Amino acid sequence: KAGVTQTPRYLIKTRGQQVTLSCSPISGHRSVSWYQQTPGQGLQFLFEYFSETQRNKGNFPGRFSGRQFSNSRSEMNVSTLELGDSALYLCASSPGTVGEADTQYFGPGTRLTVL
C-alpha cells in the first residue's frame, strides 16, 4: 500500500498570506488528522476529519481550518499567516475504527516558513 502523501513538501509565504496544504491518506483509511510540529511545542493536534466531518479539534485559532473530501483526501488552510505559524505540518491517517485506539500513520510533512 502506498503511504500517506503530502503536498507541497516545502512552502515559503509572507505574513498575512494564506496557504493550503494537501494530504492523501492510505487507501482505505477514513480518518485524517493534522498536527503542527515545532521545536518548542512538539507535536500539537490541530483537527481530525472522518467521513468528511470534523470529529475532533485541538486548541488552535479559527485561522486554521480544514476539510475532507469524499475520497478521504484532506486539505488544511491557514489564513492571515503569522511568523509563529512556521512549522512542520504533519498529516496522519488511520482506519478510523470505532471503539478502538486508532494507530496513526504519518506523511512526510509540509515545512512552512513564514517570512
Place this chain on the structure above:
Amino acid sequence: QKEVEQDPGPLSVPEGAIVSLNCTYSNSAFQYFMWYRQYSRKGPELLMYTYSSGNKEDGRFTAQVDKSSKYISLFIRDSQPSDSATYLCAMNAGSYIPTFGRGTSLIVHP
C-alpha cells in the same frame, strides 16, 4: 504538568549500547501505547504498539508498559548509527487522538 512527559535529551551512546527511552504519564485512562521514530525532516514512523501492561518485542526493540507506575519504556539493543533519530511516545484512552510526548533525541556514534 503535561499529560505525557518525555526527556528531550539528547541522549548520546556508542554503537552497540543498549538504549533506554522513557515516558511518564498522568492520565490513568491511557491504555494504548505507541512509540514513533522520526528522522530529521521526515514524518514520524510507527515503531511499536502495545495495549495494557507488559512487554512486547520486535527485533532489537522492546516496548515495556508499567501502568501501575504510569511509565513506559522503549529499549533498543545493539544500537546502530542508523537508530539516530527522535523517538516519540504516544498514548490514548481509546479515543481517536493520541497524546504525544515531546520526543527524545538519540545519537548513536560509531
